[in-house]
Amino acid sequence: MAEQNKKKPNPIDAHVGGRIRMRRNMLGMSQEKLGESLGITFQQIQKYEKGTNRVGASRLQAIASIMEVSPAFFFENAPTDEHTPVGGLSEDSSMTSVMEFCSSAEGIQLNRAFVKIGDPKVRRRILELVKSLSDDKSDQ
Secondary structure, three states: OHHHHHHHHOOHHHHHHHHHHHHHHOOOOHHHHHHHHHHHOOHHHHHHHHOOOOHHHHHHHHHHOOOOOHHHHHHOOOOOOOOOOOOHHHHHHHHHHHHHHHHOOOHHHHHHHHHHOOOOOHHHHHHHHHHHOOOOOOOO
């Protein structure tokens, strides 16, 4: 069992890494550029983002400064320990899928384009269109 724990990233480390990736993508910043700003390789950034390597406190502070967010940003909606469920399983898994999509290239592009639409009525119509095209009809 100790062998399995070595290979599986800690959920908090994976969450922090995912938030680093999400913010980096939101800023349109490459792993190379972030690594260069920190004086480390892009491979190290990849390991942080996957949760393979833990981000130390001073390094997280530097990343937060570069990305113009508070260090607390990286812990928002972080999983708690196994014995303290935050919500129902469906809420947790749906939040995870939303976070994964928002940090994907498509999610970032969609969000960037959507916020540039100034007319609230047009945004509402686009939202209705997307809902009508989705497989999940529960939000309608």
